[in-house]
Amino acid sequence: MQLHFADASTSLGQALAGQYSLPLVAVSVLVAIFAAFASVSHVDLMRASESPSAVRRWHLIGALAMGVGVWTMHFVGMVAFRLPIEVYFDPLPTLVSVLPAVLAGYAGLSVLRQPEPGARAIILGGTIMGAGIGVMHYVGMGGMIVDAQMVYQPGLFVASILVAVFMASLALIVPRAIKSLEARFPVRLSGGVFKLATAILMGLAISSLHYVAMAATVFIPADQPSVVGQFGENMDERLIVTLAVIASVFILVVSTLTVILRHRILALDALAARSEQEAQRIDNRFQKLVSRLPGMVYQFQIDADGHTHFPYASDAIESVLGVTAEDVRAGVSTVFGFVHHDDIVGLKASIRESADTLSAWKHKFRVKIDGEERWLQGNSIPERLGNGSVVWSGFINDITEQKRSEERIHQLAFFDELTGLPNRRLFEDRIDCALAASARHGQFGALLYIDLDDFKTLNDSLGHSFGDRLLIGLARLLTENLRECDTVARLGGDEFVIIANELGTTEESAARNAEKLAETLLRILGEPVNLGGYEYRCGASMGIVLFKGDDLSREELLKRADAAMYEAKSVGRSRVRFHDPGVQSILESRFRLEIELRRAIERQELTLVYQTQVGLAGQCEGVEALLRWHHPELGYIPPSDFIPIAEANGLILPLGQWVIDAACAQLARWSEDPELGSLILSVNVSSKQFHEPDFVVRVMETVGRHGINPARLCLEVTESMVLDDLDDALVKMTALRETGIRIAMDDFGTGYSSMAYLSSLPFDEVKIDKAFVQKAEHDVSRSEWVIIETIITLSHKLGMKVVAEGVETAEQHRLLSELGCDRFQGFYFGRPVDVDAFARGRVEAIVGR
DSSP states (O other), X not given: OOOOBOOTTOOGGGOOOOEEOHHHHHHHHHHHHHHHHHHHTHHHHHHXXXXXXXXXXXXHHHHHHHHHHHHHHHHHHHHHEEOXXXXXXXXXXHHHTHHHHHHHHHHHHHHHTSSSOOHHHHHHHHHHHHHHHHHHHHHHHHTXXXXXXXXXXXXXXXXXXXXXXXXXXXXXXXXXXXXXXXXXXXXXXXXXXXXXXXXXXXXXXXXXXXXHHHHHEEEEEOSSOOSXXXXXTSEEHHHHHHHHHHHHHHHHHHHHHHHHXXXXXXXXXXXXXXXXXXXXXXXXXXXXXXXXXXXXXXXXXXXXXXXXXXXXXXXXXXXXXXXXHHHHHTOTHHHHTTBOTTTHHHHHHHHHHHHHHTOOEEEEEEEEETTEEEEEEEEEEEEEOTTSOEEEEEEEEEOHHHHHHHHHHHHHHHBOXXXXXXXHHHHHHHHHHHHHHHHHHTXXXXXXXXXXXXHHHHHHHHOHHHHHHHHHHHHHHHHHTSOTTOEEEEEETTEEEEEEEEEESSHHHHHHHHHHHHHHHHHHHTSXXXXXXXEEOOEEEEEEEEEOTTSSOHHHXXXXXXHHHHHHHHTOSSXXXXXXXXXXXXXXXXXXXXXXXXXXTTTTOEEEEEEEEEETTSOXXXXXXXXXXXXXXXXXXXXXHHHHHHHHHSTHHHHHHHHHHHHHHHHHHHTTSTTTTTOEEEEEOOHHHHTSTTHHHHHHHHHHHHTOOGGGEEEEEEHHHHHHTHHXXXXXXXXXXXXXXXXXXXXXXXXXXXXXXXXXXXXXXXXEOHHHHHHHTTOTTOHHHHHHHXXXXXXXXXXXXEEEOOOOSHHHHHHHHHTTOOEEOXXXXXXXXXXXXXXXXXXXXXXXX
């Protein structure tokens, strides 16, 4: 780059005249001031940083902000100056020109970082800054490409450098001037005043140099155009200014944000330092107060953000937790790590409650240190700080010995000293609770009174120590084989009593469950026990009394259970007896039915009967197969007696499979009869049978084995059965329907979700429960008929047939027909009959026609 100066031979009269855009001139000045402000803002960071590397980093960033800002101002000013010719820029000198400006900024910050820079430093710094800005300007001008010769007027050229040096020196003298004003007058100027004054003076220095230097520049038109067509690799002035502005704005914004964030960090560091001093002061005070106090004195804090820590813990913590105060101050994990795992949840919950209500915190909890369990008690008062934190101040004492004494007293008062079981006093409390719970939940419970057989003989022959061993072992066995909701207590000697809760909502189910529990316990008690080398088999007699609610007192229950136990002893050892003879009779009858039912299938005592389903025209369109049991000795046994037994003991599975097999066999025989071959045969399916994983496979295998048309078989399921596992039911019902088997919803309307699920399940038929039909005939308000009509309408819209069960009168039949019911079933059309009677009835109907 070569500078050309005007002399006597220069034809200044031919110079091109340029014009300035005042708005862009103003923008260029603001850019210079903003750049200077961003750069000067790094001075505080340089002064506050203790690390030399951090000082250099902030120094360099500030210089870069200054250099890019000066560079941007220069090219904005160039755009503000308009020439009557095209202007282009060479990229290389244009970009290189930013380096002198960066060096100028670096020199200026070197002076400003000094609290009171000397005159020599100010003059030297101002000279370097002015020169650096000038070099940047003229190097940038050297990258300017126009069809004219640029020459500089020597006087103005020198003036531009001097103005920049002078204004830069004024900017660098600001710190010294502020110190003088503060020393002379009672004023305290903020750092913002220093930054603003310095930035304005530096911005004016940059702007002054630029525009004085532009005034010194003369553009003499060239004799012949030489640049046209040669600017393929050069840059248009608007493009370079745009890029420069974008880059500089980005750097200046980032620089400014960095400064702001750093100032905030410094402010937080200062606050932390003050907090540390305050904490030290509080620590010294507490050390004086607690040095002679027993137990551990502490402060526990939960910050607003949820962070927990111990601002203070006295040295007495070593005797309480076995750790030093420094260990605890490191965080709450050190302390909570010692807390017993069963107590940690309750401890934290009590702290949260105290924080929410600001109530005094008092809590007992266990800690485990070196394998030893200790009890501690904490007492403290919470206080909410202005920042939202909650601080507890209090103390923690070791109450292990006190707790052991209390536990010993409680053990002696409520537990048997030999076996550790609840004693009579605790038993009376538990039975009262059991009676109240039974009344509240409507559940039966039972009291089981156990007396060991020949216990006196054992004591007399082997000694009381062997008897004690037996009692201890039996107590352990009883406890291990009971539920958590049950209680076993020792009333004295060889007598135990068990409170069994939640045995069922009916007397029958409760008796069954109580008997099952009693038999299990008798079997366990009868197993051999090793008593110091002697193998002893213990027998026991057991009396049972059921209870529901608090109608009977605990004394009366205990008396009845005791009487039942003596009745068991009177009929033989190792027996169980219920106090109520009716209950005992029910259990014996049920047990016999269960045995007989297991043999019923083998003896072919089970049979199917058939009840007609009549269509609107009066013709038989379907039949329902119903299971019956004719015992050779007991006679007819209703399904309501033996089906629940089959459900309870699992016999319902083979029973249900027998029914499906028998129904398919009957369909195969009917298929050969022209009059019966079109009938649809409905079969009830139990819940357990339906939810068996291989239910669909078994049904299909049975249908295939008998070679029947699947469309003639209809399986009836209840809504409660389907809703037990809706997804499983949907899969099975879909698979069955795909083979042609029909599915009917039985007893529709007896549940709570019928309407909600009817549309989503693949039913072919809906059977209205007989309870609706029988109540509807006498319903004056006709609300029952509205329900029936709704079921029929909804079913028809979903493409399902409707069958009404329990039709017993002509009026019921008429009303249901008017509502559009498809088929009818009930005593009005015929009772369930065996297959021969059904066939005869069909023949008579055909002849009658």
